[in-house]
Every structure is written in structure tokens, then in C-alpha cells.
Amino acid sequence: MKRVGILGLPHSGKSTVFGILTQGAGSASGGAARDQVGMVRVPDERVDRLATLFKPKKTTYTQIQFVDSAAAGHTSARVAAKGPDLFSGVRNCDMLVAVIRDFENPSVPSIKGVDPARDLRDLETELIFNDLAIVETRMERIEKELRIGKKQGEREHVVLGRVKTLLEAEHALRAEKFDAEEEKVLSGFQLMTRKPLLVVYNQDENSKSTPLEPGPSTRSVALRANLEQEIVALPEEERAAFRAELGMTEDGLSLLIRGCYELLGLISFFTVGPDEVRAWTIRRGEFAVDAAGEIHSDLARGFIRAEVIDWKKLVELGGTAGARTAGQLRLEGRDYAVHDGDCLEIRFNA
Secondary structure (H helix, E strand, C coil): CEEEEEEECCCCCHHHHHHHHHHHCCCCEECCCCEEEEEEECCCHHHHHHHHHHCCCEEECCEEEEEEECCCCCCCHHHHHHCCCCCCCCCCCCEEEEEEEECCCCCCCCCCCCCHHHHHHHHHHHHHHHHHHHHHHHHHHHHHHHHCCCCCCHHHHHHHHHHHHHHHCCCCHHHCCCCHHHHHHHHHHCCHHHCCEEEEEEECCCCCCCCCCCCCCEEEEEECHHHHHHHHCCCHHHHHHHHHHHCCCCCHHHHHHHHHHHHHCEEEEEECCCCEEEEEEEECCCEHHHHHHHHCHHHHHCEEEEEEEEHHHHHHCCCHHHHHHCCCCEEECCCCECCCCEEEEEEECC
């Protein structure tokens, strides 16, 4: 399961965004006072359509875990970086969501004025300084070892030296390319600026600015969080009509999760039948044997073939029997690249 950390400066509305994700999906949240954790069910119309067709005993959606961190913006970035790790709650997340204020609200004033570009820079600076503190601390330890003749850390020191230079120049690392050896060195540090970043511009009905794409491994979306919060407080059956009246083509939950899937390079495939219709998540470009392993490790070990059909074609043909009669079920080998929306049945040796 993928983990997504939510960051934001004070009064940005990041906790409102977290509430939209959890309440909109009908999920529970919990955690310590600093960090709230929510298990969010990923909405998927394809699962709904397949469940209507198969009428299974159980319908299972895939999930993403969101962590609402209370870390950012409470003190100077330089000072915070040298103290306790303010981002410990989201450091092991697979990607980050940065909520940026782009609205006026006299009851929640912005001390420095509303400036989304400035706030994004300030938040990125906190992440950079935090990464820099981690790198400098590790380099200092290696240097002590080198002085007493321990040479094992020489290569690591070189790699971290390159990273330190980039961070000192206030360059986020997600835009940088690293070779396989450098990746191996850096993987254990969970540096924040290496993580994919979804920038959410929290707007109101008067916002005029259009979010820009900040750079590599990033996406940006506009979200009217306060309005969306009002909508998700309605009974679920009333939400679509209310959105339609306002001209909203997509709910906030789907908008944010789609951005996360794009940044993480994720796709969904399905297993179907009378017992269960279920969505599974793998990386784009992974193979049938990887999909089998996602379902159960035994399926990957004993993999023979995958029976494959696109979900829409399966619905059009009325189910598995109709698809088989029409000759639309394909047999694919272990190196078949799974497509988003594939329905798979794995044949395997026990």
C-alpha cells in the first residue's frame, strides 16, 4: 500500500484537504497529536460496474494511506533542520502533497498576504534544509571514520558531497538523475526533496490564478477545499447533483488520487468472480507475473499463464462466459505488460 504525506504552511488548509480525502471516501482516521493517518478507499467506477455485473459476495477497492503532518512552518527552516526531525511522520511516505494557500479569508488571515508562489518556495526551502541537515550529519560521521583509517564510506561520502552541493544551491533532488550505485547509496536516507510532489492550490470562488507545473516529478491541481468540504458533508447520494449545479466535473477525492497515481506511475487491474470483485495496484510497465505476486506470492512462484480481458469489453460481453464464447479472453505469458483496466485470472501450479 502506498503512503502519501500531506504538508502545508499554517492556514494553508492542509487539514481540510486531509478531511476531504478521509470523509469523502468514508474512511476513518487516527494517529498521534502531531500526525493524523487516514486509510482512504480509492474510488473507481470500473469496480462499481464490474460489481453490478458479477454481483459478488464482496467488493474490494484498493487503498492509499494519507498522513497529515503538523510539521511545516512552525519555526525557521534552518533552525528546524538542525533540531528534531520535523518530518519524521511522513519521511517513509512514497510521495508528498503540498497544500498551498490561494484564497482570501478575513477570519483566517494570512500574515504575509496570499502569495502561492512564495509559500511553495518557503515550503520547499524547509524540505531542502531538512535534507541538508541529514546529509551533513552523515558526512561528518564518515569523515571521522576516514580520519582513523576506515575507508568503507569513501564512495558514500562522494555521493553525499554531490547531493550537499545541490541542496546548498537550494535545488530539490527530485529533478536530479542518479545512477544505480548512487540510488543504492541514497535509498536509505528517505530524503524529502527526492519524493514526487503533488502541489494542491487551495482556492476559493474568487481565485483567478492557474496552477503551473512546478517541474520534474511534480504535478499541480486546483481545489476549492472549503466548498468540497461542504459537499462531502452531504449524504453521498446528494453530492453528484450538488456538484453538477456548481459545474464541477470531478470530486476532490478523485482529483487528488488521480494526481497521486500519475506521479507514482500506478495502474489498477481487477480480479472478478461471484465471490469477489477486487481492484489491485501495480506500477505501470510491470508484468503479469508481478500482478500475480501482488495477489499472492504463490501465484507468482507457480505462474503458468494469465487469462486477460479489458474490463470494458468484459462488461459489454456480459461476463466471463460471454467473453469466452466470443473468443475475447487472451492467454498471456509472464512477460505480458499489464494495462490499466485489465481483468486477470492467473493460471498456476500449486
